[in-house]
Amino acid sequence: MxxxxxxxxxxxxxxxxxxxxxxxxxxxxxxxxxxxxxxxAAVTVQSAHQPAPAPQPEAGATQQWATPAGSAPQQPIPTAAPQAGAPAAPKNNNALFIGIIAALIVVIIALVVFFMIKPFDKGTDDTKGTTIEKVKIDHDNDDASVKGDPNKLDDNDDDAHDATTISEQNVYDQLSSYYSRLSDLDQQVRDCATTFNTYYLKDDRSSRQSASDTAEALEDQIGDLKDEVEDLDVPIDSQNYSSWKDIITLYDDLENRIDVICDAWEISLEYSSPANHKDEIVAPLARDNVAGTNDNKYRLDFEDRYPGAAPVEVK
The missing domain is CATH 2.20.28 (Rubrerythrin, domain 2)
Structure with a gap:
């Protein structure tokens, strides 16, 4: 053929x-x-009539070829396991990283909320504690006392009376101290007057100067004590208020009496022979005398006021 x-x-x-x-x-x-x-070309034409081959596996995987038409079904070849030491899939790593970041964000938000709310809770607790304490104190103040009248809740009236008594006692003690010194000061003023009458016309300047210095010192002492008594500021409703006023006046009487003696000494010391200037020297003494007499008005007031000025002790 x-x-x-x-x-x-x-x-x-x-x-x-x-x-x-x-x-x-x-x-x-x-x-x-x-x-x-x-x-x-035949293979190409044949491949055009067959479905597209499966995607090529990554390096290291076994290649698979399309089965020609009419051939027996081919068993799928399992993909080879990744080689030892191969890096894990990036997709899994990214998912783990995102999960960790999300967890951290949740924790941070929770902490911020906690610290923002906690101070307010503390303030509420403190206010609550203060309220409880205040209520407790208020109840304690209402407790009945066994002292005094059993029908009274407390002895506030008695306490007030005790405080007033203590205050009155304090006023009495201080006024008594200042009052007790008046008699001695009065005697010192009288002694200064006697010394003046003895030496104010003498030519002995040293004796006159010494007597003048003594009178000046006494005047300063009386003035300081008078200021102290005035500073006591005894309440007007005190039982010894009038006594306080009298004692102030008595110190003022003493101060005025010694003041004229000091003024007279200053004039006497201006002259080496004061005998020729008698009227001039004694002029300050006459200005405080009762009209038509030789009696000093402050001395008379002192003698009249002193006996009744003694403070009264509160029982």
Missing amino acids: PRFCTHCGKLLKDDERFCTSCGTPVTDDGQASQSQEDAQ
Whole structure:
């Protein structure tokens, strides 16, 4: 039977193994084999009619080829396990990182909320504690006392009376101290008057100067004590209020009496022979005398006021 080249269609001789026209090999059954290019084209045409091959696996995985049409189903080849030391999938790492960040954000928000709310809770607790303490104190103040009248809740009236008594006692003690010094001060003023009458016309200047210094010191002492008594500021409702006023007046009497003696000494000391200036020297003494007499009005008031000015002790 005649043979033809399957590629170019040339009539082949019986003993030819290749087509003398195109060089295509001839098979034993008289059919020229397809060239490599035709085979590749056939494969391409065949592949076009088959579904797209599965995506190529990553490096290290076994390649899979599409099964030609009409061939028996091919068992799926399992993907090889990742090689030892291969890095984990980036997707899993990203998910873990995002999860950690989310957890940290939740913790931070919780802490911020906690510290923002806690001070208000503390203030509420403190206010509550203060209220409880206040209520407790108020109840303590209402407790009945066994002292005094059992029908009274407390002895506030008695306490007030005791405080008043203590205050009155304090006033009495202080006024008594200042009153007790008046008698001695009165005697010192009298002594200064006697010394003046003895030396104010003498030529002995040293004696006159010494007597003048004594009178000046006594005047300062009386003035200081008078200021102290005035500073006591005894309440007007005190039982010793009038006594306080009298004692102030008595110190004022003493101060005025010694003051005129000091003024007279100053004039006497201006002269080496004061005898010729008698009227001038004694002029200050006369200004405080009762009209038509030689009696000093402050001395008379002192003698009249002193006995009744003694403070009264409160029982």
